[in-house]
Amino acid sequence: MQHRSHLMYFLLIVFFLISVSPVYAENGDASNLPVSKPQTLGKAAVLIDASSGRVLYEANAHQQLPPASVTKIMTGLLVVEKGNLNQKVTVSQTAADTPECSIWLEAGEKLTREQLLYACMLNSANDAAMELAESIAGSEQAFVKLMNRRARQLGLKDTHFCNPHGLEASGHYTSAYDLAMLSREALHYPMFRKVVSTQTMNIPWAGHEYNRLLINQNRLLYRYDGAIGIKTGYTKQAGNCVVGAAQRGDMVLIAVSLNSPSVYQDLEQMLDYGFNNYSQKTIKKAEQLAVTVPVENGTAESVQARPQTDLVAALTEKEQSQVSYKFYPQENVSAPIKKGQILGTCRMYVAGHEAGRVNLVASSPVDPQPPLWNRFKSASIKVIIFIFKTFLVLFGCAYLIRFINLRRQRRRRVYRA
Known part of the structure; x- marks a missing residue:
């Protein structure tokens, strides 16, 4: 058994070494790469700028399709957001029995969430994804509810999840665009980015003299300059699916191809197209912008809202003179308001197209007005204090007038005497 495991790992490594061919510009010169629009073969594909979410290329980007194991991007995001990655997890029988791609987890085995996260994202282990789901939410069903709730929060309108791993299920679907936007959110977390860009990792294997060797299945990491990850997937129904990202300078691009016979060529074409035609430009610094948002039932009548980040977008040279932006603050905003609370959006436009x-966020907190009785008591106290002060002033004036009159009377008596 031990010799078989060693042989399996050796064959995996050989497979990756012979199947990847680095794609770099000659002498690092990106100008040698094609700049024409990509000719993708996937049923759906999209390329976005990670900084703004701007779509740079798309083909059927909103078509609802089965995502296979790229589902695990949402699983990984929820795990990273939950935190406590050093927490030890005891593998359940349900997780150990999860079929197809796995790292052969055994019921009762103990691993950390972080170790399971690497297994989930690198080896695409379904058993690891299931155990993470149970660790975070208590059950697969509860975790799926969290997945769909987070999808709604992110505005993923073409998405519905039925499980945390991506095995085929009726009603389990997403779109290339939603996967790109989901990945954009996930890459905001340094831990997520670190995991998906890792090529190999060793994690413990209880009862064995050696560790489990995890190998990232995303070949983009081995064949494209500046690749970050992110996730691969395959089922008979979904076909080959890959979500990839790469960085050149300050610009990060995210590419998605679903159900494609040439998935990596699709991604490479899209990324080349993006890096050769666009560059990242700062339209406006966040501290230079502000909008006044009216506040109801607050101790202040309004609050200043600013963009959460600088206004940055991928632009062509021609587009740099066609950029504008507009504030869309929320209406009927009521106290209490926390500092950093979302109060609207700032939308960027290029040649009139979004x-x-x-997000616009509050620059300072606003407390709510006190309840009516407290307000009445507060007003009553202010009135009483005002009356008291007025009485003191009037009493002082009367006393002063009385004192002056008494002095005059005494002077008259002395004069007469």
Whole structure:
């Protein structure tokens, strides 16, 4: 058994070494790469700018399709957001029995959430995904509810999840665009980015003299300059699916291809197209912008809201003179308001077309007005204090007048005497 495991790992490593061929520009010069629009073969594909979310290329980007194991991007995001990655997890029988791609977890085995996260994202282990789901939410069903709730929060309108791993299920679907936006959110977390960009990792294997060797199945990491990850997937129904990202300078691009016979060529074409035609430009610094938002039932009548980040977008040279932005503050905003609370959006436009959004957030907190009885008591106290002060002033004036009159009377008596 031990010799078989060693042989399996050896064959996996050989497979990756012979199947990847690095795609770099000659001498690092990106100008040698094609700049024409991609000719993708996937049923759906999209390329976005990670900074703004702007779509740079798309083909059937909103078509609802089965995502296979790229589902695990949402699983990984929820795990990272939950935190406590060093927490030890005891593998359940349900997780150990999860079929197909696995790292052969055994019921009762103990691993950390972080170790399971690497197994989930690198080896695409379904058993690891299931155990993470149970660790976070208590059950697969409860975790799926969290997945769909988070999808709604992110505005993923073409998405519905039925499980945390991506095995085929009726009603389990998403779109290339939603996967790109989901990945954009996930890459905000350094831990997520670290995991999906890792090529190999060793984690413990109870009862064995050696560790489990995890190998990232995303070949983009081995064949494209600046690749970050993110996730692969395959089922008979979904076909080959890959979500990839790469960075050149300050610009990060995210590419998605679903159900494609040439999935990596699709991604490479899209990324080349993006890096050769666009560059990241700062439209406006966040501290230079502000909008006044009226506040109801607050101790202040309004609050200043600013963009959460600088207004940044991928632009061509021609587009740099065609950029504008507009504030869309929320209406009927009521106290209490926390500092950093979302109060609207700032939308960026290129030649009149929306190119991205940034949340508007409160620059300071606003407390609610006190209840009516407290307000009445407060007003009553102010009135009483005012009356008291007025009485003191009037009493003082009367006393002063009385004192002056008494002095005059005494002077008259002395004069007469």
